[in-house]
Amino acid sequence: MLINNISFRSFSYMMFVILSNLITGCASYAPAGRNVSPDIQGQTGSHFQNSFIEPDQVDNSTRRSKSVESGVSLAVKTIWVDPIVRPASTLKAFYGLTIKSAGSFLERTFIAKVRFPLLERKPIPELSNSKPMDLEAWELELDELAVRKPSSGEINFHIDGEEYFNRLNTVFEAADQSIDIRTYIFDNDDVALQVADLLRKKSIGVEVKVLVDGLADVFATRLDPHSMPDDVILPSSISSYLTYASKVKFRKQSNPWFTGDHVKITIVDQDLAFVGGMNIGREYRYDWHDLMMEVEGPIVKRLQYEFDLAWAKAGIFGDYAWLAQALIADTAEDSGGAYPIRILKTSIHDSELYRVQVAAIRRARQYIYIENTYFSDDKILFELAMARRRGVDVRVILSANGDSAILNLSNQKAINSMLRNGIRVYSYPGMTHVKAAVYDGWACLGSANFDKLSLQVNQEINLATSHPAVVNSLLERLFYPDFSISNELRDPLPMAARHHFAEFIADELL
Numbered sequence: 001m002l003i004n005n006i007s008f009r010s011f012s013y014m015m016f017v018i019l020s021n022l023i024t025g026c027a028s029y030a031p032a033g034r035n036v037s038p039d040i041q042g043q044t045g046s047h048f049q050n051s052f053i054e055p056d057q058v059d060n061s062t063r064r065s066k067s068v069e070s071g072v073s074l075a076v077k078t079i080w081v082d083p084i085v086r087p088a089s090t091l092k093a094f095y096g097l098t099i100k101s102a103g104s105f106l107e108r109t110f111i112a113k114v115r116f117p118l119l120e121r122k123p124i125p126e127l128s129n130s131k132p133m134d135l136e137a138w139e140l141e142l143d144e145l146a147v148r149k150p151s152s153g154e155i156n157f158h159i160d161g162e163e164y165f166n167r168l169n170t171v172f173e174a175a176d177q178s179i180d181i182r183t184y185i186f187d188n189d190d191v192a193l194q195v196a197d198l199l200r201k202k203s204i205g206v207e208v209k210v211l212v213d214g215l216a217d218v219f220a221t222r223l224d225p226h227s228m229p230d231d232v233i234l235p236s237s238i239s240s241y242l243t244y245a246s247k248v249k250f251r252k253q254s255n256p257w258f259t260g261d262h263v264k265i266t267i268v269d270q271d272l273a274f275v276g277g278m279n280i281g282r283e284y285r286y287d288w289h290d291l292m293m294e295v296e297g298p299i300v301k302r303l304q305y306e307f308d309l310a311w312a313k314a315g316i317f318g319d320y321a322w323l324a325q326a327l328i329a330d331t332a333e334d335s336g337g338a339y340p341i342r343i344l345k346t347s348i349h350d351s352e353l354y355r356v357q358v359a360a361i362r363r364a365r366q367y368i369y370i371e372n373t374y375f376s377d378d379k380i381l382f383e384l385a386m387a388r389r390r391g392v393d394v395r396v397i398l399s400a401n402g403d404s405a406i407l408n409l410s411n412q413k414a415i416n417s418m419l420r421n422g423i424r425v426y427s428y429p430g431m432t433h434v435k436a437a438v439y440d441g442w443a444c445l446g447s448a449n450f451d452k453l454s455l456q457v458n459q460e461i462n463l464a465t466s467h468p469a470v471v472n473s474l475l476e477r478l479f480y481p482d483f484s485i486s487n488e489l490r491d492p493l494p495m496a497a498r499h500h501f502a503e504f505i506a507d508e509l510l
Contacts (some may be wrong), residue, residue, distance in 0.1 A: 066236040071218045074255065078214075082256050085318035093257035096348035100456045108378045116417070119385055124422035128391025130365040132440035135466040138363060139340070142464075145356050146344060152337025153297025155463065155470050157477055161285035164278060164292045165191070171268050172198050178207045180267045180307050184260070184447075185220045186212050186242075187281025190232045193241065195280050200246035207249075210242060211311055213261045214252040225282040251314040253459075259348050261310065261459040264292075264447050265303055273300045275446055275463055277435045283403075289432040291445065291478060293463060297337035306343070306461065339467040346448060346460035353448050353462055354455040358383055360439040364392050369479050370437045371397040371428075374449035376410045376503070385421035393424075397434075397482050400427040407451075409502030412493045419492055426486035435462075436478060442466045443474050 083090045143149060158164035172179060172195075179202060186192055199208050212220075220238070235241040242248045253261040266274040276292035278284040295303070313322035346353045361368060361383040368387055375381070375398060388394045396418060402408045418425050435454075436445035446462030448454040465471070 066240075067218060070214075070237070074214045074218060074252075078255050078258065082254055082318070085316070085320075086254055086256055086313065088319045089254065089313070089322075090256040093259045093348045097257055097259070097457065100351075100452075104452065104456065111378045111382050115382060116385070119382070119389065120420060122389060124388060125391050127393050128365070130391060132366040133363045133442075135441055138360075138442060139466060141359070141363075142342065142356065145352075145359055146342060147350065147352055148302070148343055150340040150342040151297075151299040151302050152339060153295055153299035153341050154338045155341065155465065155467075156294045157473060158274075158276075158292045158294060159477055160289060161278070161287075164274075164290075165195075165285050167294065168195075168266070168274065169198060171272060172202060175202060175206050175268050177269045178209075178267075180209045180211075180265075180304070180311070181280075182211045182261070182263050182265045182307050182310055183279050184213045184262045184264060185216045185279035185281060186210060186238050187220050187279065187283075188234055188238045189225055189228055189282045190234075191282040191285040192238060192280050193234070196238065196242050199242065199248055203247040208247065209249045209251075209311060211251050211253055211261075211307075211314055212239075213255070215255045215258060215260055217252055220281070225287060227287050228282055251311065253310065253314045254318065256348075259457050259459075260453070262447050262454060263306075263310070263459050263461045265307060265461060267300065267304050267307055270304050271300055272296055273303045275303065275461065277433050277447055283431075284433070287431065289428065289430060289434060289482075291434045291436060293445070295341070295463070297341075299337065299341045299343070299463075302343055303461075306345075310459070339470070340465060341467075342464045344444065344446075344462045344464055346455060346458060348457060348459075351456045353444075353460060356464075357437065357439075357444060357455075360437075360442060360444070361387055364439045365390065366440050367393040367395075368437070368439050369395050369397075369475070370450070371432060371434045371479065371482060372437075372450045373399045373402050373431070373433055373435075374404070374407050374411075374451040374454070375414050376407065376451045377455055380450050380455075381414055381417055384418070384423055388422040394422075395424040395426065395483070397426045397428050397432065397479075397486055399432050400429055400487070401431055403431055406502045406505050409499045410505075413495065413499050413503045415489060416492045416495065419489065425489045426483055427489055428482060428486045432482070434478065434482075436474065438471060438474060438479065441468065441471050443471045445474070 139150070158167055179199065181199075186196075199210070202208060217239070224234075239250050239252070243250050264274075264276055264278060273295045274292050275295055276290070278290045278292050284290055308328075309322055309325050312325040313319060315321050344353045344356055358379065361380070364387055368384065370384075375396065384394050384396075398411055398415065399408075402411065415425050434445075435448055436443070438444075442464065443466070444462050444464040446460065448460040448462050454460050
């Protein structure tokens with residue numbers, strides 16, 4: 001019964017997505033017999049020109065039609081094609097969702113009804129003067145907890161869109177061999193088109209590959225940022241725009257049982273990579289607070305290997321191409337870089353990021369700093385409360401105005417739980433999309449949120465290191481400034497029935 005219920009929820013969610021697109025899009029189709037041109041014609045750039053379709057029709061009718069087409073195509077691919085082309089991925093996703101949904105429901109209920117009430121009977125101590133955890137011992141323990149041994153390299157941080165996108169454009173301009181982009185969303189807005197124009201130009205002499213998540217692409221086609229100027233004319237889809245009259249190779253990642261690929265990695269010439277939380281779009285360039293890492297050294301070869309696996313699986317041969325690619329040895333050298341860096345992942349069958357961060361929370365003795373927009377995992381929340389009972393200085397930065405109404409309400413319940421347990425909570429003034437944590441001098445950051453999807457279901461990649469210079473840079477450039485400009489919350493927030501409902505949705509589906 002549980003299996004059928006989970007399957008029905010997943011199927012219903014996808015049908016909701018497709019039907020909503022159909023309902024809002026069908027009325028906007030071009031009339032039968034109208035001469036509709038290809039998606040791309042005329043000039044490129046942020047103002048898309050089509051000689052057969054008026055600008056307002058491109059923005060409304062054609063884009064909605066394209067969204068319907070993408071949604072239906074994704075449903076057909078997920079329900080009928082994936083079981084044939086990606087049989088292992090489909091079975092793994094179904095098994096993982098079933099087991100994790102059942103297990104997490106039971107564990108969450110036990111935590112909420114038994115463990116938290118017992119814990120909250122204990123007084124909250126003063127902060128301890130304990131020494132931080134032994135990082136050398138922790139790295140040895142990580143060799144057992146993590147799937148991969150550490151590689152090496154160097155990390156530099158790019159905070160917020162101006163810094164990151166300016167650097168990204170510079171690196172793209174200098175590329176002379178390859179540009180490989182694996183991102184959750186390559187948006188359909190003015191900033192995305194500027195990046196697309198550069199990629200189209202570079203594809204003449206450089207191999208350019210773009211891989212996006214199929215389900216996320218359905219939404220990206222429809223939704224525009226509120227800050228985008230009104231006079232921007234957009235194409236019907238970013239995939240058509242990227243590939244028209246260019247040599248850009250574009251693939252959509254499959255979504256077996258509607259699981260997603262939330263990874264954000266860009267690799268240039270196989271010797272420099274960007275990893276973090278930013279997709280390609282206007283919100284990340286102008287509107288949101290976010291973080292990316294620029295990485296060099298042997299670790300880039302490991303990231304390239306991860307990209308090549310994902311690219312192969314997204315092709316027409318699916319799991320079979322992935323297997324062939326996986327048989328090619330990961331030849332990255334672990335020596336020669338400046339300091340150890342470790343790749344940590346979430347996949348549907350292995351929640352490596354989850355167990356490693358739970359272990360880090362349990363071992364922390366001095367401080368835990370976390371900045372994340374989506375905070376709905378009860379186990380993480382309970383472990384943080386336990387850490388505070390050990391005298392650990394636990395601080396969490398959340399968005400004052402997140403981009404999801406449901407997760408905002410769920411976060412408010414989590415905030416009250418944190419406050420009851422002595423955790424210091426900071427409300428960032430605006431939308432922070434940062435996904436970073438530091439545990440006693442060990443940093444872990446990348447694409448993963450503190451929610452069910454990121455920690456147990458979707459594909460995610462974080463990087464982790466205990467190198468002092470990197471950790472200090474993260475503290476000095478991100479955490480300390482964000483603590484200073486955020487509003488520390490001290491009083492419980494009022495709760496209503498909608499908060500409990502939102503928490504249930506976040507726990508079960510998000």
